[in-house]
Amino acid sequence: MTGFLFVAKDLPSSWWICAGLVVAFLIFHTFTVPSHLRHLPRVPIFPLLISYLSGEVEDVRIKRLILPYANERGEGLVLVWALGRWMIHILDYKLAAQMSDNMNLFPKELPPDGLLLWRFIGGSNVLMANGDKWRKHSRVIRDAFGLPIPVDLFTSLAKNLFAVISPPSSPSDSHTVDFSELAQRFALDAVGSSVLGHDFDAIRTESLFVREYNGIMHDIANPIYLIAPWLERIVPRKEVVNRMDSLVDKFKQLLQAKKDEPGDDMMTLMLKDPEMSDEELRDNMVVLFIAGHDTSAGGLSTLIYFLATHPEIQEAAREEVLRVLGPTADPSVGTLSATSLPYLNACIREALRINTPISYIVPRAPINGVTLGKYYIPPNTSLIYNIYAVHHNDSVWGDPKAFRPARFLEKGTPRAAMVKDAWVPFATGPRQCPARNFALYEQRALAVMLLREYEWSLPENSIHKNGLRNAFSPFALTLPHDLHITFTKKKH
């Protein structure tokens, strides 16, 4: 330290001036709105920076800073600084639909250099590709989701979950478990067995695969690197990169195992496609793994939380389930459909609205300048569909903070039409989630099984007593964390 002070003291003052100018330029360059975007409304930078540095979660930032700013000024889109640059967040569902419906005018943006998440996901997959490449991936993935919905698998996984919630060896009727963690394990087994063709057995055992994945996602989310992604080039995180590469290698091994031993899963179907290379299959596998389990787990945890805090809604959903399925019959595609269980379906839709698992989509960037509503969008500007904000817009929902499934049962009114168009947890347009039906059946299957087996509530000391709290996620995931739930076995 003394040595450093000695050296610093001896540096010529011109050196200090240069260093100061470089730092000033870097700060100016990083935080100033580029001249071609200055005509657009922007959320002030300082509150945003404080929000990022304090580790505020995305949903709180949207409700506290972004939505009020846009609503006060009547704006349908605003500039928001994130991940080292200014991006446009679209908060109006009609403007967002205009963008989503036209994927040629608004292709997905090439990810910024160096961001570790993109290195992990890879570029040759359905999530990141554009144009003809996307069409090829999308055809294969959508064909795979055309396979029958694996309701029997969801049911047997729910039974595995019962054995963890209330172990047969335990004499007690009531058990408190971390449901957010169990939901992740359930969703992983669901996507593992039916989509990837690999049984992680995550509900019954502690999966090393999952531990490695969670560790990597945690490290990728280091706030300093999120604020200044270029640091990745100056101070590369070799250790994280090595772990990431080793996990990607494990996906390669899963793929090889699938080739050697085909099954009746979606990956086996994709492997038969002559147009898909090994690299493309592996990248799609990583995408399906990431897109397929955290999202569903977030939706399930949110549903269980709101049913716990609204016992009358939980009871109404249970009555419907018992009326349609009786106390013991295993669910089927028919009995689990949205028309068979309209009230439960409305609860699931409301949970996916109020705490939408993906708060915003991968950015789009128009190649040429375009007009969106009253706004001119210059070429190559990052555009984000802020789904969470659309789901919390007062003018559409009236009471966006209230958990009110009945809003989805209204028919034939202007508000019902608006609600239909503004409910977009799976996004809209040709690039909306190809697994929408799969995910909704998965949610209904587990909800049905839990409603017949247990009643549940929040324990007294829950951190969610004053409202649902989500984990910090820099990748737009809205996932409740440490959601402990007390399940009490129902007497049949």
Ligand code: HEM
């Ligand atoms: C409740 C659960 C789910 C929600 C809320 C959800 C939501 C979304 C959203 C919003 C998108 C658009 C992303 C974008 O354009 O940037 C998307 C895309 C996608 N989702 Fe889902 N998803 C869910 C479950 C799943 C599952 C279970 C899988 C697979 C097993 C899956 C696979 C995909 C894929 C492959 C895409 C990319 C589609 C494309 O770009 O053409 N999702 N999802």
